Amino acid sequence: MEQPPGGRLVSSLLLGPRGCEVTLEREPGLLRWRDPQPPRRGRSSGGENVVPASEIIAVEETEIDKKQCDSGKWQKMSKPHAFTVHYVKRARNHRWRCSEITFGCIDEQLCNQWIQALKELLDSQKSRPKQLLVYINPYGGKRQGKRIYEQKVAPLFHLASISTDVVITEHANHAKDNLFEVNIYKYDGIVCVGGDGMFSEVMHGLIGRIQKDSGIDQNNPKTPLAQCSIRIGIIPAGSTDCICYATVGIVDPETSALHIIVGDCQPLDVSSIHHNNTFLKYSVSLLGYGFYGDILRDSEKKRWMGPARYDFSGFKTFLSHQYYEGTVSFQPAKGTVGSPRDKESCRTGCRICRQTKQLEEQQKNYGLEHKEVEDEWKVIKGKFLAINAVNMSCACPRSPKGLSPAAHLADGSADLILVRKCSRFNFLRYLVRHTNQDDQFDFPFVDVYRVKRFQFMSKQLEDNESDIKDVGKKRFGQFCSDHPACCCNLANSTWNCDGETLDSSAVEVKVRCQLVKLFARGIENYKDETAYNSSSNELLS
Ligand SMILES: Nc1ncnc2c1ncn2[C@@H]1O[C@H](COP(=O)(O)OP(=O)(O)OP(=O)(O)O)[C@@H](O)[C@H]1O
Ligand SMILES: CCCCCCCCCCCCC/C=C/[C@@H](O)[C@H](CO)NC(C)=O
Ligand SMILES: [Ca+2]
Numbered sequence: 001m002e003q004p005p006g007g008r009l010v011s012s013l014l015l016g017p018r019g020c021e022v023t024l025e026r027e028p029g030l031l032r033w034r035d036p037q038p039p040r041r042g043r044s045s046g047g048e049n050v051v052p053a054s055e056i057i058a059v060e061e062t063e064i065d066k067k068q069c070d071s072g073k074w075q076k077m078s079k080p081h082a083f084t085v086h087y088v089k090r091a092r093n094h095r096w097r098c099s100e101i102t103f104g105c106i107d108e109q110l111c112n113q114w115i116q117a118l119k120e121l122l123d124s125q126k127s128r129p130k131q132l133l134v135y136i137n138p139y140g141g142k143r144q145g146k147r148i149y150e151q152k153v154a155p156l157f158h159l160a161s162i163s164t165d166v167v168i169t170e171h172a173n174h175a176k177d178n179l180f181e182v183n184i185y186k187y188d189g190i191v192c193v194g195g196d197g198m199f200s201e202v203m204h205g206l207i208g209r210i211q212k213d214s215g216i217d218q219n220n221p222k223t224p225l226a227q228c229s230i231r232i233g234i235i236p237a238g239s240t241d242c243i244c245y246a247t248v249g250i251v252d253p254e255t256s257a258l259h260i261i262v263g264d265c266q267p268l269d270v271s272s273i274h275h276n277n278t279f280l281k282y283s284v285s286l287l288g289y290g291f292y293g294d295i296l297r298d299s300e301k302k303r304w305m306g307p308a309r310y311d312f313s314g315f316k317t318f319l320s321h322q323y324y325e326g327t328v329s330f331q332p333a334k335g336t337v338g339s340p341r342d343k344e345s346c347r348t349g350c351r352i353c354r355q356t357k358q359l360e361e362q363q364k365n366y367g368l369e370h371k372e373v374e375d376e377w378k379v380i381k382g383k384f385l386a387i388n389a390v391n392m393s394c395a396c397p398r399s400p401k402g403l404s405p406a407a408h409l410a411d412g413s414a415d416l417i418l419v420r421k422c423s424r425f426n427f428l429r430y431l432v433r434h435t436n437q438d439d440q441f442d443f444p445f446v447d448v449y450r451v452k453r454f455q456f457m458s459k460q461l462e463d464n465e466s467d468i469k470d471v472g473k474k475r476f477g478q479f480c481s482d483h484p485a486c487c488c489n490l491a492n493s494t495w496n497c498d499g500e501t502l503d504s505s506a507v508e509v510k511v512r513c514q515l516v517k518l519f520a521r522g523i524e525n526y527k528d529e530t531a532y533n534s535s536s537n538e539l540l541s
Contacts, residue, residue, distance in 0.1 A: 014082075014104030022103060024114070027035040029053030029121055031085065033101070035370070049101075054125060055088040058159045058471050059118040061111065062102050068353060080104055081111035085118065086159060088258050089368035094249030094524060096258045098156060127263035129188035129231075129519070132157070135175040135193030135202055136164045137237070138191070142306050145193045145237040153193070153235055153257040164191075172201070189231040189519060191260065196237010196285060196499040202232060202514060207270070207282060213277055221274040225512055233260040233519035239307035240499065242285050247409060249523035251397060255319070260519040266352075267410040267514035269391045273497065274508045281497045284516070285392050286403065287509065288457065288496040290324050291317060291386035296496040310398075321329040321385070323421040324493050325459035326505075328387060329379045333413035333511075340415045340448040341441060343407040345393065348522040353410040360412060360450030360513055379448075383421040387456060389414045399434040404448065409522055412513030413450050420445045452510070456491050458505040 009024040018036035025032070031051045031077060082104045089099035095439040123126075133520035136145045146168060153273030157164055165187075169175050175192065179202070184190070206228050211218050214226040236251045240507040245251050247266055250257060271287060273280045297402035333345040337359075338344075338352040347352065391414045404415040419430060422445040433440035441448045495502040 009114070011105075011110060011114070011282065013114075015101070019426045022114075024117055024121070026117070026121065029124075031056065031087075031118070033103075051085070051087045053121045054262055056122060056155070057086040057088065057258070058161070059083060059085050059115055059122065059423040062350065063117060064104065065423050075353065081108045081113050082116075083111055086516050088262065090524075090526075094255065095252055096255040098159070098258060099256070122257075125263060127265060128160075128399075129162055129260065129263060131259070131373050132162055132164045132189050132191050132233070133182065133184070133187045134164050134191040134193065135178070135198070136166065137192070138168055139174075139197040139303075140194035140198050141238040141241075145235075148253045149193045149235060149239045152253045156254070156257045156261060173321075174210070176201045176205035179209050180195050184209060184230060187230060189233055189260065189520075190482040191233040191235060195241055197234070199232070199234050199243050200239060200498040200500055202280075203270070203284065205281060206230060206232065218272075218279040219274070219277055219279065220508060221272065221279075223510055225272070225515055227514070228516045231265060231517045231519050238499075239310060240396050240398070242394050242402075243392075243498070245397065246285065246392045246395045246402060247520040247522060249520055252287075252531055256520075259521065262520040264519050264521040266518045266522055267357075268518055269410055269412055269414070270512045270515040271391055271414055271509050272512055273495075273502065273509075275504050275506055280504055280507065281500070281502050282515075283389075283497045283499050283509075284391050286496060287389040287498075288416075289387040290384055290493050291320070292388060293493040293501070294322060295322070295501065296495050296501055300501060318424075318431070320429070321424050323383045323385050324387075324495070325383050326387075326457055327379060327381045328384075328416070328418060328454060328456050328461065329458075330376045330416055330449060330454035331375045331377055333450045333452045334375065334412075336408075336411045336413045336450060338406060338411065338450070339406060340404055340406055340450050341439075345401075345405055346411075346522060346526045347416040350410070350522060351407060353408050356408075356411040356413075357514060359488065375452075380418065380447075382418075384418060385421055385427055386417070386419040388417040388419075389454065390417070391449075391511065395474040401434075401437070403434065403440075405440075410514045412511055413452055414509075414511050416449045416451045416454055417441075418447045418449075420447075453508075453510045455508050456506065460492055 004493055007026060011172065012019050013022045015033065020033055022033040029052060032048060034048050060083065064080040064082050077150055082102050084100050086098055086104045087099045089097045091097050105114065138146045167175065167178060175449045178411045190202055190206060192198045201368050210226050210228045216223055233256065234244045235253050235256050237253065241251045244256060248256060266384045268284055271283045273283060273287065294312060295313045298316060299309040302309040302312060305312060336352065336354050388403055390404045390407050392409050393405055393407045394411055395402035404417060412416045426443065426445060430440060430443055430446060492505045495504065495507065
């Protein structure tokens, strides 16, 4: 055994019946061992395993059973000692699994020395959560939230010594209201088990609570908001789970639980939505009017169908081919480095998100953070099938590249996609491109802009406002948008705000750069995504 102070710990340990050299490098924190393989003709020796300390979940002493004792080198030991290391192992398609390896030691002292060294390394991982507040929506998606949490997540949190307070929600807004009542500051993170709607609820609770405690009025659209340092974790158990997919790369509860345990941190842009100096909602993924708003409005009546409601309502909405007239005004994002037509997507440690944040900080230092107020506004009037503003790609299992494949999680901007009135056939061509590799913006009826702020007003509201004397007309318009089931022709759509409906024929939207943080790291870039070798854990830096 070799152990220079603070440096490496190197020992010959047992792996199954064979011996193997195991190394722990305290700086930068790496556990290494080589798989011992029986020397067979034509077969090379086992591969090297390297696990960064940041990806070790737990270490514990292990009882060696009788069967193991009777085999190989274990037989020579009077009383065998062993320890098990639980760690993250990467599988295909961004999936993470909790793997384990048990090392046998020649004596108790060596075993304790390894356990202590590994535990010290784990304690030095300061970004890991110790105490979490968990909200479970038992009715999201296929109604599996409680089972998913109990079977796949809670055992991992227990293994990682994370303590939890669990709330199973009893009604919509239970989690949001609760976040205004509890002492949130004793938690290292808030976890939501559910879909995009449940995430939205928790995010509203957290942002709202932080603003309240900071004395900030959310109703003023110009006020800078206080950032939320308490991270949110998402355990996917919804119908679309787009926020999870676009920030982790897969909808998989175990993968998400492991990202929470290792203490990942992914900042996220949030759009604030106002109307007439009244705060309406926040959005992180899709804020969609027209097609996606109508799908959501229709699908809400069919919640009993589970996730299939979106296919049913999607087909119905497609057939209705409803367009909406109105005016969109926006301020193009000048401070960001990328464009929505880029070929490069936002990935772990994204250069564009980093540069944008640096630029914003430089502007702050020069007192220029409110410069956008003077920036020019572009105005587009027209008939639209869909108006989609996305703060992230909105990739999800139904649309693996998302509605805007080059949108960034944390660049302080949103991609505003305007789909103008076109034939049903052309709209279908556009929708099909959500599901394949082709460029969905390469159509004459589709425009995309990267923006920091935008406004929308429906034609109906514009007409009403310009004709304020015509009180009867205004009242009639209001009646129709409030009662979609009535027989008159519906002139307004609703907004799909991260899977929640929002009724407003006029909105004012502003992107708040990196307002919240998630327990995620963005989608990882494997060295070779098609032939990923799960034993090497290799990533592009
Ligand atoms: N106990 C409950 N009973 C009824 N509704 C609830 C309850 N708890 C939470 N909700 C609400 O259910 C809504 C939808 O939940 P969730 O997002 O988890 O599932 P989903 O809609 O199936 O998935 P997705 O949003 O990904 O499409 C949320 O807006 C949330 O406010
Ligand atoms: C005939 C081909 C049709 C293809 C249609 C592709 C549909 C892709 C759906 C992408 C939706 C991504 C945006 C996510 C929105 C969520 O916030 C929301 C709530 O979970 N989900 C939906 C479906 O509105
Ligand atoms: Ca963004």
